[in-house]
Each structure stands twice: as C-alpha cells, then as structure tokens.
Amino acid sequence: MGAAGTWRRHYGPQPWQFGDLHLGEALTRRRPIVVIHGGFWRPLRTLDMTNPAAADLARRGWVAWNVEYRRNGQGSWPATLDDCSAAVDHLASLGDEFGFDVADPLVVGHSAGGHLAVWSAGRGALAARTGGPAPIVDARDVVALAAVLDFERAAQDGTGERAVAEFVGGEPAEFPDRYRDADPMCRLPTGGRVCCVHSRADERVPFEQSVSYVAAARAGGDAAELIEVGGAHSDVIEVGTATWRTVVDVTESFEAVGGDD
Numbered sequence: 282m283g284a285a286g287t288w289r290r291h292y293g294p295q296p297w298q299f300g301d302l303h304l305g306e307a308l309t310r311r312r313p314i315v316v317i318h319g320g321f322w323r324p325l326r327t328l329d330m331t332n333p334a335a336a337d338l339a340r341r342g343w344v345a346w347n348v349e350y351r352r353n354g355q356g357s358w359p360a361t362l363d364d365c366s367a368a369v370d371h372l373a374s375l376g377d378e379f380g381f382d383v384a385d386p387l388v389v390g391h392s393a394g395g396h397l398a399v400w401s402a403g404r405g406a407l408a409a410r411t412g413g414p415a416p417i418v419d420a421r422d423v424v425a426l427a428a429v430l431d432f433e434r435a436a437q438d439g440t441g442e443r444a445v446a447e448f449v450g451g452e453p454a455e456f457p458d459r460y461r462d463a464d465p466m467c468r469l470p471t472g473g474r475v476c477c478v479h480s481r482a483d484e485r486v487p488f489e490q491s492v493s494y495v496a497a498a499r500a501g502g503d504a505a506e507l508i509e510v511g512g513a514h515s516d517v518i519e520v521g522t523a524t525w526r527t528v529v530d531v532t533e534s535f536e537a538v539g540g541d542d
Contacts, residue, residue, distance in 0.1 A: 287336070288379075292348075292371035297355055298364055300348035301328060302375055303335045309342030311536055312387045313376070315369050315420060316347040317401075319392025321429075321444035322361060324352045330518070331391060337520045338389075341529065344381050346372060350397070358449050358463060365397045366404060370417035386420045387535050389528075391518050392486055393444070395428020396465060399475060399494070403468035421473025422535055426517040426528060427486050428477060430494035432464035440486060466494060469501040476531050478508045478517055480524075485514035 285306045291299045316335045320326025328349045335347035350364035369388065376383035390398025405419035429435050433453050435445045446452050449459040461467045475498055477491035491507050498505035508531055510517065516524040 290375065292368050293364070295351060297349050297351045298367065300346050300368055301332060301335065302379065303339035303345040303347065304379065305339040305342060307342060308344060308381060312385055313344040313346065313372060313381060313383055314338055315372065315386055315388045316345055317365060317388065317390035317394035317397045319394040320352070321441040322352050322393045322448040324354055333520050334518045338532070346375060353447060358459070362400060362463065365401045366416065369401050369420050372418045383418055386418060387422050387424065387532065388420050389424045389426065389532065390428060391426040392514065393429055395425035396430060398423045399425055399428065399430060399465040400463070400468065402473055403465065403471040406470060406472040407468055421471060423473065423475045424528065424531055425475055425477045425491070427479050427483050427514050428490065429486055430465050430490050432460050432466065434493060435490065438487065466497050469498055470503045472503070474504040476506050476508060478510055478528055478531060480510050480512050480516065482511065483514045
C-alpha cells in the first residue's frame, strides 16, 4: 500500500456513487471495513457524517471505505440498495489499486446506514438460497450502530418522522413486496455475524429495533448480539467518546473471527 491519506473514488457513473477510502500509516488489521452513514435515507446527511469515524479506524490500522449513495429524491429506493451493493463490490477494484486484501470485509453502518449495512451483508446467503447472482465481494459480518432493522415495526412506530414509509413509498399494507425486499428481517439468515450497538436513551431510533433484529437473527441460526451503550443517537459515531471506544472494541472483536470457516 501507499502513503497514508484519503482518496475519493467513484463506484458508478451517477453523481452520488462515490466513496472516500481512508488509509493509515500502517495496515495492521486483516479485514477492510465498509462504512455507511445514516440520515434516514434523506439527502440532508452525507458521508461527511462518518468520515471522522472512518479516519479514526484507518489510524487504528484498518482500510476504511466510507461510501455515499443515492437517497430520497436522488433515486428510487431500489437504487439506494443497488448503490450499497455496488459500493461493497467496489472493494475488489480498490484492493487492486491500493494493494490490500479484500477478502472477508466488515461493514459498519449507523442508523439508516446500519439498515443498509445489514441488508448488504445478506447478499451472498440470499443468492445461495435463490440461485441469484453472487456478489463480487461477499461481506457477511456487520457492526450495526443504532440501526433501523425492523421495517414493519419502524413504519408502525413512525420512526424518523415516518422515514421508512417515505423511503419505500408507503405503508406495509400498501406495498408488502417492497417491505419484503428492503427489510433486513426478511433476508435472514445471512450466514454472518451481526453485532448491534444501541442505547436505550436513543432519541431517534428506538432500542427495540436492535432487540427485534437480534432475536430474529438468533432464531434463524445467525450469530447476533446486542451491546447496550449509553448516550444519544449519534454518540456511537462520535470519535473520542467512551461510546466510540466501545464501538472500536466491538470492531476489533471481529478481527479474530471469519475468513477461515
């Protein structure tokens, strides 16, 4: 690999199909990390929200690929999902360009980005069950930070000022097929490990979102766990806080697993 720094690369032709690749002084971690920001799938938030977290992960020895994607008003909800799949697959090209191993990546996502992280990580298992095309890069393991993971419940609760219904274009009763396609609960089992990090005091995404997903994932045979932290919704991506230290510890725990099974 070359010198430390940040490089912007496009994974597709659309204006929002890009990401920032963060490299530290030394690559000491085995697994590259894809970072996906939140913002309830709305255009107000961008990857600037998670660039500090990605840079900190790079300083700690990981390759961190912090991705942007089309959000509401910039493309349809399937375009958002397609972008996240393409961004994960683009690790293969980045590995060739910058000289790092892309095998067995980890995906870290916050809020709506946690939804996209868990959804993206289920692609390989889903392809195996349905006979669909396999992903170029099969990311199975996820750290989901204050994530929206149970779409029907989030729609019923009006989480994020009805963010889920806004994202898919309506309520579960109106568009059951859309919810089936977009809801991580409907893609279980993923064949990977998901660690949800969430606070009961979260003012944006209810703690029960992680509780529901972990229970369903375990029932489906996946390895899933819930780490409870304190603080507000965004504390899980605030570098330098005790909550962020917990996120780093959880991320480090994935270094010793995967890749050989």
